[in-house]
Amino acid sequence: MKKIGILTFHKSINYGSALQAWALYNVLRDYDISVIDYEPDVYRDKYCLFSSAKRWKHNINRLLNCMAIKRQIQGFAEFRSEYLPLTQKCTSSDISENTFAKYDAIITGSDQIWNVRAEDADDVFFLPYSISAKKIAYACSINNTDFTEKRCDEKLKKWISDYDFISIREKSGANKVSTFLNDEKTIYTVLDPTLLNTKDAFDAITNNRIIKSPYIFLYNVWSGMEAVKAAKEISEITGLPVYTAMMDSRIKQILCAEKQGIRVETRHTSPQDFLSLIKYSDLVVTDSFHGTAFSLIFEKKFVCINPKDEFGHLKNDERIVNILDITNLKERYISMDDIDDFDFHKDIDYTIVTQKRMKEAEHCKELLVGAIEGKINS
Numbered sequence: 001m002k003k004i005g006i007l008t009f010h011k012s013i014n015y016g017s018a019l020q021a022w023a024l025y026n027v028l029r030d031y032d033i034s035v036i037d038y039e040p041d042v043y044r045d046k047y048c049l050f051s052s053a054k055r056w057k058h059n060i061n062r063l064l065n066c067m068a069i070k071r072q073i074q075g076f077a078e079f080r081s082e083y084l085p086l087t088q089k090c091t092s093s094d095i096s097e098n099t100f101a102k103y104d105a106i107i108t109g110s111d112q113i114w115n116v117r118a119e120d121a122d123d124v125f126f127l128p129y130s131i132s133a134k135k136i137a138y139a140c141s142i143n144n145t146d147f148t149e150k151r152c153d154e155k156l157k158k159w160i161s162d163y164d165f166i167s168i169r170e171k172s173g174a175n176k177v178s179t180f181l182n183d184e185k186t187i188y189t190v191l192d193p194t195l196l197n198t199k200d201a202f203d204a205i206t207n208n209r210i211i212k213s214p215y216i217f218l219y220n221v222w223s224g225m226e227a228v229k230a231a232k233e234i235s236e237i238t239g240l241p242v243y244t245a246m247m248d249s250r251i252k253q254i255l256c257a258e259k260q261g262i263r264v265e266t267r268h269t270s271p272q273d274f275l276s277l278i279k280y281s282d283l284v285v286t287d288s289f290h291g292t293a294f295s296l297i298f299e300k301k302f303v304c305i306n307p308k309d310e311f312g313h314l315k316n317d318e319r320i321v322n323i324l325d326i327t328n329l330k331e332r333y334i335s336m337d338d339i340d341d342f343d344f345h346k347d348i349d350y351t352i353v354t355q356k357r358m359k360e361a362e363h364c365k366e367l368l369v370g371a372i373e374g375k376i377n378s
Helices: 015-027 056-063 066-083 154-161 171-180 199-203 225-238 251-259 271-279 289-297 318-326 336-341 350-372
Strands: 003-007 032-035 105-108 134-140 165-168 187-189 216-219 242-245 262-265 283-286 302-306 333-335
Touching: 003 015, 015 032, 015 066, 015 271, 015 289, 056 066, 066 271, 105 350, 134 350, 154 171, 165 171, 165 350, 171 187, 171 318, 199 271, 199 289, 216 225, 216 271, 225 242, 225 251, 225 262, 225 283, 225 302, 225 336, 242 271, 251 262, 271 289, 283 289, 289 302, 289 318, 289 350, 318 333, 318 350, 333 336
Parallel strands: 003 032, 003 105, 105 134, 134 165, 165 187, 216 242, 216 283, 242 262, 283 302, 302 333
Antiparallel strands: none
């Protein structure tokens, strides 16, 4: 049986990151598989209770919510311990070619591990090592990277070119990588690992219902108070209260949301709780790729919402657009200005949608297994 190692953003305090790591592991259970417990140096400050790199006002803001932050950190740690087959922990000071010596293949991805503009961008995720294992990139996201950045030099090009199989989560990203490599490699576009799994698979790791009455679940990552105000408006239209996950743990931001009538869940903050909040909601409002993905997985009514740019155009998120295009649900991507005219009670025919998603998922799994077995290369 082939030994496979997964190298990804599994240690960030981010619901999509943690759950995509589990999702990739779950679809490859037929192999002897491990998640390499690599912790980027930036995480020690980024995800600690108090940050030495931040200003004192930031830390005081977090101090006022320290118990909730501790619960969330612990919840993620328990999730990783229970659900991910972790190796011994390693950091930038001790990860080396020897770390990968026992594997037949190393899979980097998914998530934004190839986004060189990300705060946790790290050379390790490009596998800059001479190893015998197959190098496989699965559903790496580059987000807004365009590969003209200073970091995208000949050295980086060599590292990526050394991969046996390369797949990206967005079509635009695949085109950028292909251009960066002078079209010398075939770059595949594939689904995020979460979307390769069935609803039943996630049911097995979802906590019991948290909120007993009907509600809207808001999951906003990028839009801040604009999304909060949009959710409040949708709440007034539908008559449903709005709950949200604790994405920003600073007490000031939590109080701002609650002032708008948004109830921030600070006690149930583990990845399993996040799944529960989506699964049992009556409507999901999100600006997030993984908020969209789990709405599809749990077959929920949802809208993806983003502000318009300075020209009045809806800000494009290729990651969201790709999956909505596959499932013929592009009308679910709206702007703040569309709220009054949108039918939030309209059902989605998930008999068709899930069938299309799973058909695409089977194709993506065939590509991934083919890459592991050496039958498909870039």
